[in-house]
Amino acid sequence: MMTILVYASAALAEIVGCFAVWAWMRQGASALWLVPGLLSLAAFAWLLTLAPSDFAGRAYAAYGGVYIAASLGWLWAVEKQRPDIWDVTGAVLCVVGAAIILLVPRGT
Template identity: 60%
Template sequence: MAAIIYAGAALAEIGGCFAFWAWLRQGQSPIWLLAGIPALMIFAWLLTLAPAEHAGRAFAAYGGVYVAASLVWLWLVERRPPDPWDLAGGALVLFGAGVILFAPRG
């Protein structure tokens, strides 16, 4: 369930942020914000569903997923394949997110 929540949050956040990027950095119409703002709201709501007792831990674990999802976005949407350093960094942060989220705590 955590994987679905974090994947959905990543898609919503990256899509929402990209709408602002397209408007401000690529000269696209402000109409892009009509999709970007609700996407960012969905992102925030999804993070409240994360299976963690504390917000900081949920956000920290999500950070790793966000980095990896951003590399997928880079590849699929922006048509720039990640280089070996991108892939190594993505693997490291995903491992770290797993440690944070699934570590046995007493």
């Protein structure tokens, strides 16, 4: 359960941070959006250090699937664009892949 919370929190922090930069550069928002955006991206990096993996690369790879699914949630909730069947199919495949990376037993 803690793993899900860490990855979900990291995804939200990354999406918020990246969206702040997107809003500034692509939508003409004030440069003040960069302040919370950078803080959010710093929180994202910190949160990923809490991921339950002995290796950063494996933690980041598993996180990638969660990020993809969370990004589609952002698309729907914030940008008001409903993901289509291909978005959902791709996200499911990525989350399954992330679970395999993170959860399979490993030999020592």
